[in-house]
Amino acid sequence: MQYLLNILLSLSLLTSAYAATAEDWRKRSIYQIITDRYALPQGADLNACDPAKQTFCGGTWNTIKDNLDYIQNAGFTAIWISPVSQNYQGPRTPYGDPYHGYWIADASKLNDRFGTADDLKALSDELHSRGMYLMVDVVVNNVMALSTKPDLSTYMFKQESQYHPYCPIDWGNTTSEQNCWLGDLNVTLPDVNTQDPTVVSAYSAWIKALVQEFNIDGLRIDGKFVRMATIHTAPSHFDLIVRHFPYAAAKHVDMQFWPQFCGAAGVYCIGEVFDADAGQALQWQGKQALDAILNYPAYNALVSAFAIPGAQNMSALTDMIAQVKQKSSDPTLLGNFLEDQDVPRWASISVDPQSLWNAMTFNWMSDGIPILYYGQEQGFNGNADPLRNHLINATDDWLTSQVQVLSSTQEAIAFMKGNVVTVLTNVGSPPANVTIAARTPFSNSLSTTDILTCTQFAIGSNGSVEVEYSKGGRPVILVPDDLLDNSGLCGHEAPQPVSGKSQQGAVATSGASGRSGPMAFAAGLAALVLALAL
């Protein structure tokens, strides 16, 4: 009997390694990887890989697997990888080669550029043995072709009726956004007819089998429900998004498709709803659609609030926090990011490193699942990720409690989530004669630490907290000292290691200073790969 019980227990432990739900994902932090780019095979010539050429650099599922220590040691508990389906294999197009993995040819086959089925399984197994999750990007809205009349026999869907007929998108016309084709005449993106029952059932069967075979824990849906005109950004920023557009496929897939598709997958689904309007974007979160979406509205607000030069409009952020609370079915499940493959690197829209640190800190210390685009940490020396993991462990409700804004000015915002107070500013690196004060529920006898500098922070009478920026605009995270026990942070004792693989330490910042502009990407990549080679 005891024997049987043990077997049942170990089986349930095994199954808990996959089929992860939204609840399971809430406590994760995600490192986003472009499979071709994160790590090159041993001995590869780094100089041969010029990211600007839009061609393959040679990363694979194996090279990710061989370089997981770096990600785990930084505190990440999940990775999100490029789509795994077979891509276009023909000659180079005017928009380069499909190194990004989004130019789907036959969705039912694996992308052999990235490895074999055994390689993908080995990556999944290695992640699970480290207690980490695997999120896979999936593209269902469209396939890729070079004409408006491609040979359908090479695709997963071979019938003309399984696609919408060709028409260029008329932006602003929802029917057209939903049914017409993305891309242009150089690279067309034939629109799969997700209203066709044969498509729905084939996609459902496919995703169910894929998730089971590779023990995938979550899906990131390259769904594309775009309303470009609502992304309110500086013109140069907007241009960059548009330039990405040929492969940043983006538009409506009808909403009814998602509950069936994600239901068949049986795992957490987070969708890319490329829309800065909270009301528009958040209608895609909930039982009628997806578990969560990537938080483009918050991203847009973070750009408005923190980018330098920029609007430096803190009200955009406080306003967005209020809107998301009101319109999201669960803000703590949304995906928080500052960079991804469809928006520019932060360093190319904001020159001041303090702007990055403050905006990133928001993503870690407020509601939602933090996502970091590979290489971004090269400009960030932070221990926010280990802190978040510790708070998840050490408290019952940090994850599910919702953020409360304590006070805000044009230059700064103070907010509280659980028992942690975060104070952020947009003044940038130069000293500024600015202070922000906030009232907290803390007693003035409470001992607290700013964990980004490991210094004690005095709470004033009536629980007041005051932060000044005479040495520049650093983010501040105030944690009551009793919450830091067993965190390994700021001289507090480390957690007891469980199975030899401990989760602590901050990300190193090798040679990251002073980097900005378009070369940041190349330099970040090179620095990262070099760091990995050590």
Ligand SMILES: *[C@@H]1O[C@H](CO)[C@@H](O)[C@H](O)[C@H]1NC(C)=O
């Ligand atoms: C919107 O697009 C659809 C599909 O292309 C088209 O049939 C319809 O006439 C368009 N509506 C308007 C108002 O332009």
Ligand SMILES: *[C@@H]1O[C@H](CO)[C@@H](O)[C@H](O)[C@H]1NC(C)=O
């Ligand atoms: C195709 O690509 C070329 C080279 O980038 C560009 O000049 C041209 O405008 C594109 N054609 C179409 C139809 O978009």
Ligand SMILES: *[C@@H]1O[C@H](CO)[C@@H](O)[C@H](O)[C@H]1NC(C)=O
């Ligand atoms: C700042 O953002 C708020 C809220 O989104 C907006 O109403 C206001 O017009 C913005 N101010 C400026 C100067 O752009």
Ligand SMILES: *[C@@H]1O[C@H](CO)[C@@H](O)[C@H](O)[C@H]1NC(C)=O
């Ligand atoms: C959280 O708790 C788990 C299980 O006790 C442990 O394995 C893990 O190391 C802890 N993580 C942190 C960051 O304390």
Ligand SMILES: *[C@@H]1O[C@H](CO)[C@@H](O)[C@H](O)[C@H]1NC(C)=O
């Ligand atoms: C800082 O600002 C305060 C209030 O605006 C002013 O009284 C003070 O002189 C300023 N200090 C410096 C060093 O500029």
Ligand SMILES: *[C@@H]1O[C@H](CO)[C@@H](O)[C@H](O)[C@H]1NC(C)=O
């Ligand atoms: C504390 O708060 C109360 C109520 O807001 C106020 O009357 C009092 O003056 C405050 N005391 C101090 C020392 O700021």
